Amino acid sequence: MARLGMVIDTRQCVGCMDCVVACKTENDVPDGHCRDWISQRLEGAMPDLHLTITSERCNHCDRPPCVTCCPTGASHVHDYGKVVLVDHDKCIGCKACLASCPYGARFVHPEGYADKCTFCIHRVEKGELPACVAVCPTHAMHFGDLDDPQSEVSRLIASRRHFVLKPDAGTGPRIYYLE
Amino acid sequence: MLEFVTTRHNPMVDPALHVWGWEIPVYLFLGGWVAGSMIISGWLARRGRQPGDGCVCHVLPWLSLVLLSLGMGALFLDLEHRLYVWRMYLTFQPLSPMSWGGWILILVYPVLLLGALTSIPTDLLSRWPAVAALAARLRQPEAAGRLGMVSIVAGIALGIYTGILLSSLGARPLWSSAALGPLFLVSGLSTGAAFAHLIARNPDEQASLLKADTVFLAVELALIGLVLVGLLTASAVHANAAALLLGGPYTAVFWVLVVGLGILLPLLLQALMVSHRIPHTVIAPLLVIGGGLALRFVIVSAGQYSHWISP
Numbered sequence: 404m405a406r407l408g409m410v411i412d413t414r415q416c417v418g419c420m421d422c423v424v425a426c427k428t429e430n431d432v433p434d435g436h437c438r439d440w441i442s443q444r445l446e447g448a449m450p451d452l453h454l455t456i457t458s459e460r461c462n463h464c465d466r467p468p469c470v471t472c473c474p475t476g477a478s479h480v481h482d483y484g485k486v487v488l489v490d491h492d493k494c495i496g497c498k499a500c501l502a503s504c505p506y507g508a509r510f511v512h513p514e515g516y517a518d519k520c521t522f523c524i525h526r527v528e529k530g531e532l533p534a535c536v537a538v539c540p541t542h543a544m545h546f547g548d549l550d551d552p553q554s555e556v557s558r559l560i561a562s563r564r565h566f567v568l569k570p571d572a573g574t575g576p577r578i579y580y581l582e
Numbered sequence: 583m584l585e586f587v588t589t590r591h592n593p594m595v596d597p598a599l600h601v602w603g604w605e606i607p608v609y610l611f612l613g614g615w616v617a618g619s620m621i622i623s624g625w626l627a628r629r630g631r632q633p634g635d636g637c638v639c640h641v642l643p644w645l646s647l648v649l650l651s652l653g654m655g656a657l658f659l660d661l662e663h664r665l666y667v668w669r670m671y672l673t674f675q676p677l678s679p680m681s682w683g684g685w686i687l688i689l690v691y692p693v694l695l696l697g698a699l700t701s702i703p704t705d706l707l708s709r710w711p712a713v714a715a716l717a718a719r720l721r722q723p724e725a726a727g728r729l730g731m732v733s734i735v736a737g738i739a740l741g742i743y744t745g746i747l748l749s750s751l752g753a754r755p756l757w758s759s760a761a762l763g764p765l766f767l768v769s770g771l772s773t774g775a776a777f778a779h780l781i782a783r784n785p786d787e788q789a790s791l792l793k794a795d796t797v798f799l800a801v802e803l804a805l806i807g808l809v810l811v812g813l814l815t816a817s818a819v820h821a822n823a824a825a826l827l828l829g830g831p832y833t834a835v836f837w838v839l840v841v842g843l844g845i846l847l848p849l850l851l852q853a854l855m856v857s858h859r860i861p862h863t864v865i866a867p868l869l870v871i872g873g874g875l876a877l878r879f880v881i882v883s884a885g886q887y888s889h890w891i892s893p
Contacts (some may be wrong), residue, residue: 443586471750472680495661498601572890
């Protein structure tokens with residue numbers, strides 16, 4: 404079974420927010436909410452400044468705390484690609500998953516259920532790329548099976564220095580950022 | 583220099599997590615209060631109390647039913663997808679303390695109802711022979727003792743789960759303490775004992791409840807110390823979370839309302855009452871009850887404010 408993940412090249416990402424707009428359009432994300440976002444981290448002292456731009460979203464963790472805390476099983480690991488999803492009809496809106504996510508990746512949809520990035524599973528199951536990856540104008544984003552050593556994402560992780568967000572939270576995030 | 587800019591802006595998540603308002607602290611407080619009351623009434627029932635003897639154990643199940651219903655009402659108000667709440671009872675999720683809680687509440691209600699049934703005078707039940715027979719059977723010493731034990735076990739489960747519910751959410755470092763479950767249980771016990779002391783009419787019962795509450799308060803204080811020491815000696819993330827209560831924005835409200843007015847002052851007053859230096863007063867129990875509520879508000883609020891600090 405595939406274990407889908409994402410690799411984002413921070414050297415190529417310019418923070419244009421095309422991924423954010425594509426996600427909102429593809430998934431009809433309600434106004435005032437977002438499933439993905441851009442973060443900019445500026446470190447150092449003049450003139451030695453280092454800017455890191457990261458396109459962030461749900462990390463579809465290997466040990467997802469949002470799934471274990473869910474009282475109804477609405478938050479679950481999908482058979483296809485081990486993607487973390489929310490079954491809207493099972494969600495009671497208790498918000499435990501929002502509190503359990505160290506990435507703040509979830510929000511309450513105006514209709515009452517917890518919502519977040521799905522890796523565009525409806526597209527991926529048809530063999531397409533997630534909307535954010537498909538539109539990236541600098542080709543900074545890559546998507547594929549992390550368990551397949553021959554996949555593009557696995558080869559990038561093997562060949563480049565990389566980091567994940569909040570590794571000390573211990574959730575096993577599956578979005579890798581190339582340095 | 584470190585400058586961090588994010589375009590994310592999701593209500594309830596940004597700028598700081600605020601998913602639970604007044605409803606959850608009120609529910610946790612009322613749940614703890616009911617848990618404490620169940621343990622105390624169960625313990626008194628096991629000591630062979632009988633209807634008509636004025637024991638608070640006959641009143642506590644009724645009050646607990648009201649308090650628990652109010653708490654569940656608050657819990658229901660907190661849900662965002664309320665019409666789907668029945669989904670909770672189509673499954674049991676062993677790794678989710680919230681799922682345990684849902685089922686524990688289902689167990690608690692019948693135990694409280696049976697406890698309340700034993701305190702109804704026999705003549706009032708004459709119209710319903712089956713209910714009267716059940717009540718008579720439950721009043722038998724052996725059955726009353728068993729029901730008392732079930733009440734104690736259900737009370738412990740209810741009280742401890744309210745703390746574990748929070749401590750299982752590892753993304754909030756302030757809640758990452760195994761002592762949070764026992765702390766909420768003992769806080770519930772002290773609230774329950776304070777309230778029982780407030781309504782008790784029998785002087786012997788008042789005295790024993792007073793002594794018990796004094797012990798519960800001392801244990802609660804020790805557990806608060808344990809939670810803080812545990813956080814301070816863990817990772818930097820956890821030490822930062824503890825700093826919220828030790829110099830951070832929640833310091834004043836925590837040390838004044840929870841520790842000072844909610845534990846230390848009533849502990850002092852109750853120690854004076856136990857040694858008969860001052861007469862019994864309603865001030866100490868009322869402070870204990872207020873302190874229990876403040877504890878839930880501070881822990882729930884500060885816990886949401888705490889987060890993992892790495893990028």
